[in-house]
Amino acid sequence: MAKPNSYVVLENYIGGQFRSCRSHIDAYDPSTGEVYCRVPDSGAEEVEAAVAAAKEAFPAWSERSPEQRAQVLNKLADLIQANLEDLAQAESKDQGKTITFARTVDIPRAAYNFRFFASSVLHQLSECSQMDHLGCLNYTIRCPVGVAGLISPWNFPLYLLTWKIAPAIAAGNTVVAKPSEMTSVTAWMLCKLMQQAGVPPGVVNIVFGTGSKAGSALVSHPEVPLISFTGSTATARLITELSAPYCKKLSLELGGKNPALVFADADLDQAIATTVRSSFSNQGEICLCTSRIYVEKSIYSEFLERFVAAAKKWRTGDPSDESNNNGALISKEHLEKVRSFVALAKSEGGIVHCGEGVDKLDLPERNAGGYFMPATVITGVSDSSRVMQEEIFGPVTCVSPFDTEDEAVSKANGVRYGLSATVWSRDVARVHRVARRIQAGLVWTNCWMVRDLNLPFGGMKSSGVGREGGRDSFHFFTEVKSISIKH
Ligand code: NAD
Numbered sequence: 001m002a003k004p005n006s007y008v009v010l011e012n013y014i015g016g017q018f019r020s021c022r023s024h025i026d027a028y029d030p031s032t033g034e035v036y037c038r039v040p041d042s043g044a045e046e047v048e049a050a051v052a053a054a055k056e057a058f059p060a061w062s063e064r065s066p067e068q069r070a071q072v073l074n075k076l077a078d079l080i081q082a083n084l085e086d087l088a089q090a091e092s093k094d095q096g097k098t099i100t101f102a103r104t105v106d107i108p109r110a111a112y113n114f115r116f117f118a119s120s121v122l123h124q125l126s127e128c129s130q131m132d133h134l135g136c137l138n139y140t141i142r143c144p145v146g147v148a149g150l151i152s153p154w155n156f157p158l159y160l161l162t163w164k165i166a167p168a169i170a171a172g173n174t175v176v177a178k179p180s181e182m183t184s185v186t187a188w189m190l191c192k193l194m195q196q197a198g199v200p201p202g203v204v205n206i207v208f209g210t211g212s213k214a215g216s217a218l219v220s221h222p223e224v225p226l227i228s229f230t231g232s233t234a235t236a237r238l239i240t241e242l243s244a245p246y247c248k249k250l251s252l253e254l255g256g257k258n259p260a261l262v263f264a265d266a267d268l269d270q271a272i273a274t275t276v277r278s279s280f281s282n283q284g285e286i287c288l289c290t291s292r293i294y295v296e297k298s299i300y301s302e303f304l305e306r307f308v309a310a311a312k313k314w315r316t317g318d319p320s321d322e323s324n325n326n327g328a329l330i331s332k333e334h335l336e337k338v339r340s341f342v343a344l345a346k347s348e349g350g351i352v353h354c355g356e357g358v359d360k361l362d363l364p365e366r367n368a369g370g371y372f373m374p375a376t377v378i379t380g381v382s383d384s385s386r387v388m389q390e391e392i393f394g395p396v397t398c399v400s401p402f403d404t405e406d407e408a409v410s411k412a413n414g415v416r417y418g419l420s421a422t423v424w425s426r427d428v429a430r431v432h433r434v435a436r437r438i439q440a441g442l443v444w445t446n447c448w449m450v451r452d453l454n455l456p457f458g459g460m461k462s463s464g465v466g467r468e469g470g471r472d473s474f475h476f477f478t479e480v481k482s483i484s485i486k487h
Pocket of ligand 1: 214458
């Protein structure tokens with residue numbers, strides 16, 4: 001493996017200061033396959049120091065008014081916006097996503113997360129009830145919980161990390177966050193911006209490292225009473241076990257195997273253009289990506305032909321090239337895992353219409369060692385196949401026909417996941433009916449990825465526990481207390 005002469009060496013951020021770590025792990029540029037960055041390999045000692053700093057900062061931060069906290073969050077949002085280009089370049093290099101995606105989705109949303117929760121926290125109301133016959137007035141108050149443990153994945157590094165930090169600190173908690181060891185750079189850059197924004201020392205601490213060392217130390221720390229986790233269902237199981245002895249509050253945002261249901265009366269132009277985007281955006285590395293497309297039999301052939309033609313136009317290559325739709329997958333191991341699903345489909349009699357093994361990528365010399373894979377469309381795989389049951393998390397989608405609405409709903413629900421779904425139809429009654437029957441936390445009809453941050457976000461079944469979003473995040477990051485006063 002070729003290594004550049006000088007690495008970026010990251011440091012932990014604890015108590016408002018950058019602190020070096022004794023050992024480090026390599027992080028790769030997915031578009032070249034080269035190591036370009038060294039990430040602290042933190043463990044229990046670093047987590048202990050971060051929790052101590054967060055505990056010390058808690059009383060003063062939680063006593064500030066929501067308006068005072070919101071001012072700091074807004075300042076941080078301004079600074080992220082002012083540094084958008086640097087952050088986007090770093091995110092693209094670290095994660096493999098296209099520079100265009102990082103510029104237009106990841107970094108603007110990271111800034112907006114702070115702005116949104118700065119405002120949202122000012123508009124939360126408590127409840128009140130009268131019991132005049134007993135001379136009682138009852139009301140609720142909400143208090144920050146304490147030190148929040150935040151663990152985020154690699155697919156939207158800064159976007160998902162800030163989606164947790166912003167509501168946690170807006171509500172008056174202090175935090176210890178652990179980003180994915182594969183994508184730590186923008187979190188480290190955020191630490192410098194937090195210093196400039198006047199986030200008081202200890203309010204946000206970031207500890208870098210692996211899940212098995214730093215992550216599990218955070219989850220099993222007795223003085224961290226709540227954990228907000230986004231990542232895989234397998235890791236969520238471990239986190240649930242590790243935190244169980246302490247009865248921690250848990251929010252788990254997990255994987256998906258999201259269906260698209262395309263009915264014969266759908267606007268096919270829109271359905272195809274959006275389903276290509278929903279299947280392949282960000283290399284298919286979005287928990288909300290479509291990976292099973294069920295199409296009503298009468299339009300199946302037309303849909304498939306046009307969908308494959310559109311998928312072939314989805315350009316994959318150097319992430320820094322603005323004309324590309326997709327960049328590189330996160331790692332060599334992940335690329336191999338995604339490819340193994342295509343091989344499995346073939347071995348079971350599936351047909352690969354485009355992409356992996358069919359279309360050759362024309363990559364620049366410098367990207368020869370990168371982890372690229374073209375948009376891949378498969379048919380002829382049975383619903384019980386692992387290809388149709390497991391989350392692939394890459395640019396691969398399967399298309400399959402259905403006869404009736406009941407059959408479509410039953411296929412959509414026939415997996416252990418329940419994160420999101422899309423429904424394509426012009427029949428309003430059907431849209432309501434199907435949306436209600438689908439087991440998913442989010443159902444988009446005739447669109448995809450429309451997000452109002454006020455609304456609950458999260459999954460059913462193995463896709464998660466709890467919801468995030470304006471009021472839901474506020475509720476998660478606070479403890480509610482019911483108070484009764486007799487006069
Ligand atoms: P992952 O579960 O491997 O890792 C997520 C985070 O957990 C990382 O920071 C990792 O270091 C940490 N971790 C790993 N083991 C741990 C342990 N034992 N204790 C504590 N922390 C541990 O997930 P990933 O591969 O980084 O991300 C991809 C997954 O995330 C996919 O399944 C995807 O669907 C899911 N995801 C879900 C959402 C959502 O909102 N529902 C959003 C994005 C990604």
